[in-house]
Amino acid sequence: MPSHISFWEQCLETSEESSADAMEREDKGSFLELQNISKRFHGVQALKAVDFSLLPGEVHCIVGENGSGKSTLIKIISGVYTAEPGGEIIIDGVSQPRITPAGSIKLGIQVIYQDHSLFPNLSVAENIAISHHLQPGRSLVNWKKIRDMASETMSKIGVSLDPDRLVEKLSIADRQIVAICRAIATDARLVIMDEPTSSLTRQEVDALFTVVRDLQGKGISALFVSHRLSEVMEIAERVTILRDGMKVGTYAASEIDDRKLAYLMTGKEISYSSLTEDFDRGKVVLDVKNLKKKGNYRDVSFKVHEGEILGITGLLGSGRTELALSLFGMNPPDAGQIFVDGKSVRLHSNQEAISEGIGYLPEDRLTLGLVMDQPVGDNIILTVLERLLNRLNLIDENRRRSSVARGIDDLNIKVSEPGVPVNTLSGGNQQRVVLAKWLATRPKVLLLDSPTVGVDVAAKTGIYGIVRRLAENKMGIVLISDEVPEVLYNCHRILLMHKGRLVGEYLPHQTSEIELSQKINEG
Amino acid sequence: MRGKTGIFFKSTEFYLLLVITGLVAILTVATEDFFTLENLFDVLVSYSFLGIMAVGLLVVLISGGIDISFTATATVAQYVMAIFIIRHGGGWWLAFLIPIAIGITLGALNAVLVYNLRVHSIIITIATLNVFYGVLIFVTKGKWIYSFPDWFANGLRLFEFSTVDGIVYSVSLPIIVLLGVLGMTGFLLNRSSVGRQVYAMGGNLDAARRMGFHIFRLHLFVYCYMGMLAGMAAVVQAQLVQTVAPNAIVGRELEVVAAVVLGGASLAGGAGTLLGTVLGVTLIAVMQNGLTLMGVSSYWHKVVIGLVILVSVSITAYNRKLEERRHAEIDV
Numbered sequence: 001m002p003s004h005i006s007f008w009e010q011c012l013e014t015s016e017e018s019s020a021d022a023m024e025r026e027d028k029g030s031f032l033e034l035q036n037i038s039k040r041f042h043g044v045q046a047l048k049a050v051d052f053s054l055l056p057g058e059v060h061c062i063v064g065e066n067g068s069g070k071s072t073l074i075k076i077i078s079g080v081y082t083a084e085p086g087g088e089i090i091i092d093g094v095s096q097p098r099i100t101p102a103g104s105i106k107l108g109i110q111v112i113y114q115d116h117s118l119f120p121n122l123s124v125a126e127n128i129a130i131s132h133h134l135q136p137g138r139s140l141v142n143w144k145k146i147r148d149m150a151s152e153t154m155s156k157i158g159v160s161l162d163p164d165r166l167v168e169k170l171s172i173a174d175r176q177i178v179a180i181c182r183a184i185a186t187d188a189r190l191v192i193m194d195e196p197t198s199s200l201t202r203q204e205v206d207a208l209f210t211v212v213r214d215l216q217g218k219g220i221s222a223l224f225v226s227h228r229l230s231e232v233m234e235i236a237e238r239v240t241i242l243r244d245g246m247k248v249g250t251y252a253a254s255e256i257d258d259r260k261l262a263y264l265m266t267g268k269e270i271s272y273s274s275l276t277e278d279f280d281r282g283k284v285v286l287d288v289k290n291l292k293k294k295g296n297y298r299d300v301s302f303k304v305h306e307g308e309i310l311g312i313t314g315l316l317g318s319g320r321t322e323l324a325l326s327l328f329g330m331n332p333p334d335a336g337q338i339f340v341d342g343k344s345v346r347l348h349s350n351q352e353a354i355s356e357g358i359g360y361l362p363e364d365r366l367t368l369g370l371v372m373d374q375p376v377g378d379n380i381i382l383t384v385l386e387r388l389l390n391r392l393n394l395i396d397e398n399r400r401r402s403s404v405a406r407g408i409d410d411l412n413i414k415v416s417e418p419g420v421p422v423n424t425l426s427g428g429n430q431q432r433v434v435l436a437k438w439l440a441t442r443p444k445v446l447l448l449d450s451p452t453v454g455v456d457v458a459a460k461t462g463i464y465g466i467v468r469r470l471a472e473n474k475m476g477i478v479l480i481s482d483e484v485p486e487v488l489y490n491c492h493r494i495l496l497m498h499k500g501r502l503v504g505e506y507l508p509h510q511t512s513e514i515e516l517s518q519k520i521n522e523g
Numbered sequence: 524m525r526g527k528t529g530i531f532f533k534s535t536e537f538y539l540l541l542v543i544t545g546l547v548a549i550l551t552v553a554t555e556d557f558f559t560l561e562n563l564f565d566v567l568v569s570y571s572f573l574g575i576m577a578v579g580l581l582v583v584l585i586s587g588g589i590d591i592s593f594t595a596t597a598t599v600a601q602y603v604m605a606i607f608i609i610r611h612g613g614g615w616w617l618a619f620l621i622p623i624a625i626g627i628t629l630g631a632l633n634a635v636l637v638y639n640l641r642v643h644s645i646i647i648t649i650a651t652l653n654v655f656y657g658v659l660i661f662v663t664k665g666k667w668i669y670s671f672p673d674w675f676a677n678g679l680r681l682f683e684f685s686t687v688d689g690i691v692y693s694v695s696l697p698i699i700v701l702l703g704v705l706g707m708t709g710f711l712l713n714r715s716s717v718g719r720q721v722y723a724m725g726g727n728l729d730a731a732r733r734m735g736f737h738i739f740r741l742h743l744f745v746y747c748y749m750g751m752l753a754g755m756a757a758v759v760q761a762q763l764v765q766t767v768a769p770n771a772i773v774g775r776e777l778e779v780v781a782a783v784v785l786g787g788a789s790l791a792g793g794a795g796t797l798l799g800t801v802l803g804v805t806l807i808a809v810m811q812n813g814l815t816l817m818g819v820s821s822y823w824h825k826v827v828i829g830l831v832i833l834v835s836v837s838i839t840a841y842n843r844k845l846e847e848r849r850h851a852e853i854d855v
Contacts, residue, residue: 080733102735117730119723121793130723130734133716141714 031056031189031221032109033090037083039072046072047083048245054190054223057216061224061232061253064242065265065459070225073242074192077223078111079104092189105131108189112196116179120168124161125150128181153185157211173204180211184220191215192223197231202315202521209235230258241265282306284342285476286358286445288327291336296322297500300336304445304476309467311491312480313520319500320480324447327478328360329353341444354383359443361434361451370422370434377404377418379433384440407436411466428459435466445476452486464490484517496520535787535839539802542835543809550813557816564692570808571697572760573775574801577782578708579752581800584783585712586745587725587792588637588644591780592629594773595655596750597757600625602659604758605668605767608675618675622754629655630750634742656773668767678762697759704752709797717744725792781832782807787839806831 034052038045047069054060064070075081076089079099083089089096091107099107111117118127129149133141150163159177161170167178176196183191191212197205212222212235226232233239233253241248241264248264256264286304291297297319304310314320325331327338329347338345340356347353353360370379381388381403388403390396404418411432415425422433431451438446448467452460467490471477481487487494488508496504496519504519531537551558576593583590600622608618633651637644680693712718724731724741732738761767786803788795807828814824 078733100735101733105735111733113733115729117727117733119726119730119793121726122719122723126719126723133719133723134735135716138716141716141719 029056029093030054031058031092032077033088034073034077035088035090037073037076037087037089039069039076039081039083045245047076050242050245050247052240052247052250054221056189057219057221059212059216059222059224059235059237061226061236061239062242063226063232063239063261063265068242068265069245070242071194072245074111074194074223074225077104077192078109102134105186108187109192110183110186110188110190111192112176112179112183112194114195116175118167118175118178118182121166123164123166124170124178125163127167127178128153128163128185130182131186149185150181153181156184157181157214159211173207176204176208177211180208184215188220190221190223192225194225196224197226205231233258233261243267281308282474285340286327286478287339287342289337289339291323291326291333291338293322293326293331293333296326296331297497299501302495302502304478306474306476307471308493309471309477309479309491311487311494312478312497313482313484313487313494313516314497315520316482318497320482320497321449323497324360324449324478324480327353327445327447328358354441354443357442357444359438359441359446361431361438361446361448370430370437372423373421375419376408376413376415376422376425376433379422380404380407380418380436380440383437403440407433407440410439411436412462428462431459431463432466435463439470443475445478446470447478447480449480450482451479452481452483460486482520484513484520488513488516534799536796536799536802538835538838539786539799539806543802543806546806546809546813550809550816554813554816557813560686560692561690562812562816566808566812568695568697568763570804571701572756572763573779573782573808574701574804575704575752575756575759576779577786577800577804578704578797579749579756580779580783581786581788581795581797582708582712582721583644583745583749584788584790585725585793585795586721586741587728588742588745589780589790590630590633590648590746590749591645591776592633592648592652592655593749593753593779594776595652595659596626596629597622597753597760597772598769599629599655599659600754601757601761601767601772602663602668605671605761608672609668609670612672614674615679618758619755622757623751624754626750626752626754626757627747628750630747630753631743633750634739634746637746638739638742652773652776656769660769663769665769667769669765671761671765675762676765696762700755700759704755705797705801711748712797717741721745722793725794727793778807778828781828785832785835 030053032052032054034050037047037050037052039047050069050073052073062070062073072081076083077099079101082098089099091109096103096107119130122130125147129146132138132146132149147163154160154163157180159181161174161177167175170178180191196208215222224232224236233256236253238250239253239256239261240250241261243265283306284303285306288303289301291300300323302310312320312323322331326333327347329350329352332348338347340358343356345352345356347356347358350360371382377400381400384403385395388395388399390399407413408415408418413425413429413432413436415429422430425433435451451467452463467477467479479487479491488511491508494506494508494511494516495502496506496516498520506516506519547558556562576597579593580590603625604618604621607613607621629651633644633648636642636647636651640647679696679699681695681699683691683693685691710718712722720731720736720741721744723734724736724738728738731741757772760772764771782803783795783800784790784803785806786795786799786801788800810827810831811824814827815821819827
């Protein structure tokens with residue numbers, strides 16, 4: 001399409017502009033310089049001739065879809081992988097032909113992994129000062145030094161955690177603080193953060209950004225790797241975009257917006273249009289009356305029609321997930337009634353919910369939704385095993401095969417064959433496997449809890465498309481999410497939840513992203 | 524672990540201490556012989572070799588691995604040591620040096636296999652247990668060894684003293700070695716960098732690798748340490764019973780695993796304390812001794828030990844569940 005080409009050209013132009021801008025800044029000397037970095041795994045080209053540079057004190061963001069090579073690039077910088085010959089890594093003006101994990105730490109490069117890589121069984125102080133144990137020539141532990149180092153580091157960024165507390169007892173946000181403290185406890189020059197905001201609430205993200213700006217003031221660079229574009233764009237100065245292992249370009253954050261970023265990442269223009277109320281409003285499939293659960297939520301009443309996509313949004317901790325779990329029988333309510341297809345039901349277990357025609361796509365698909373090391377096919381039929389039994393009460397191989405094939409086909413899951421384990425798939429494809437699993441139960445109502453967390457832009461669009469198609473096929477859908485655009489562009493109606501209560505109802509074409517975000521934060 | 528009395532009252536160590544105190548009270552009332560200096564000394568001496576091996580296993584468990592082969596290592600070490608000192612003489616230093624060297628060698632073999640094959644250490648060490656033991660039986664034809672030199676038979680004794688009824692007590696070889704091993708391991712685990720690295724690796728292996736820990740060296744360290752203590756336990760056991768027999772130690776590995784796990788060490792790695800292990804061994808020792816004194820058949824000992832392990836593990840699991848529930852409420 002010609003319009004695409006012109007848009008693309010426009011992007012390329014700005015790319016050159018910004019790199020010229022960067023050249024100017026490079027005169028001050030960049031901290032990190034990567035030239036012509038390539039990496040190949042078992043014949044798959046993960047990175048191809050990537051150049052990259054980072055200035056001292058710069059906040060830079062690397063974005064790209066799953067499989068675009070972001071993680072590989074990080075691992076090459078941190079010495080976990082070695083780049084192929086022909087590439088060069090220059091740190092502080094010195095070429096580093098061979099970087100090991102320990103070597104990169106010595107050069108001042110610290111990585112905060114998505115899982116934080118902390119030691120849960122050790123105290124906060126020992127985690128922060130873990131490098132103490134690794135000093136060459138040190139064989140004895142100086143506990144006082146460890147505590148001093150920990151409290152000094154924490155005061156550097158203005159946080160105070162109990163140094164004796166075990167890390168396994170901390171909240172996710174506090175663990176992240178410990179990980180940051182550990183990273184800057186030694187003389188860090190560059191802190192790399194892999195998906196730092198994906199498990200944080202908005203307030204915690206703000207606190208994190210304050211810390212990052214503080215580091216920046218001390219001349220420490222920060223490199224973000226993230227999916228959550230809108231958040232990262234708040235703090236990044238420059239953005240480097242990777243696609244299919246190649247660098248698309250580096251841009252100043254000011255010259256880029258969500259749409260352009262999404263386009264550059266995927267190479268596809270993604271259209272956002274909200275649904276109107278004009279759907280085939282059929283009978284009520286789910287009717288919830290005065291549902292109440294102490295400490296979770298109260299006075300919750302709403303209806304979902306056939307073919308309707310109902311959005312429920314609210315902050316983390318507003319009770320939205322607890323409500324979803326109640327509707328799925330895993331968190332029985334104290335009072336109130338639930339009707340499915342006009343029939344009053346009591347849900348005390350998820351088996352009951354499934355047999356009443358309710359499906360649930362959990363927020364944490366890794367722990368609740370999938371058996372990660374089992375094949376894709378086995379995951380899809382997990383919820384419908386009893387329907388596949390033959391006369392001998394054994395699983396009928398033909399029915400199993402056709403069920404699996406239907407699931408893979410319907411949802412366009414990209415797998416070479418159904419026998420590959422789920423954990424080898426990308427986030428978006430994993431999410432499709434969970435969806436396929438629930439669709440196999442042929443539910444009347446499908447509850448989706450944050451269905452696109454950790455899924456990249458293109459895969460998101462794919463999932464939204466599937467959800468809309470399901471609604472067109474008369475399924476009632478409840479979409480729970482704290483991402484405003486997600487509910488705004490994919491729901492017929494939006495309910496706002498705050499501190500355990502439903503406090504407002506909105507129609508997407510009568511509200512805006514800004515209004516809705518404000519309402520969510522005010523309650 | 525450091526300070527904080529509040530944490531102590533919630534710990535495995537505290538529960539174990541309660542159980543042991545209760546058990547001691549019951550046995551003191553139920554039997555005449557239990558709470559006598561003679562009996563308690565006997566228990567200490569005869570369980571010290573189990574204690575020494577338990578301490579070695581604790582270090583392996585903390586690192587995130589497990590070693591089942593240590594009983595075979597100890598038996599091999601015992602045979603070589605006994606044959607050598609009977610044929611060529613020597614002194615205490617040689618009686619310890621030989622089994623320690625053998626223990627370290629076999630431990631290193633375990634470490635190399637566990638590290639390079641990336642198969643769970645329980646499988647590797649069950650295999651090496653069979654290999655070590657099988658080769659030993661083949662070479663020695665399973666012969667028993669008696670007739671130790673006099674110096675070995677007499678053992679080592681410090682601080683001899685006698686009570687009014689004329690029984691002589693002393694701090695003998697098993698106690699000396701046990702105390703030495705406890706002191707050394709306590710220092711190692713809490714005060715040395717390598718000890719803290721072992722804890723860290725057991726807590727999160729991936730993180731340890733990313734932080735630049737020498738994972739192979741740490742493996743080598745823990746399995747060799749286990750081997751070394753197995754070698755020392757071998758000397759203690761041989762001296763105590765004055766014989767070397769192929770089936771004296773092999774077969775007791777699960778008893779040692781039970782004692783260490785009872786003491787709060789986790790099979791998942793990263794957790795466990797020296798005090799807990801000492802209490803775990805003490806509980807098993809007191810239980811077996813008490814059952815013997817009450818005239819209960821030794822077959823029942825196993826039943827009782829099994830039940831105690833089940834109960835204690837269930838309590839731990841239940842506590843964790845409570846903890847999780849408390850945690851979940853905060854999240855809402």
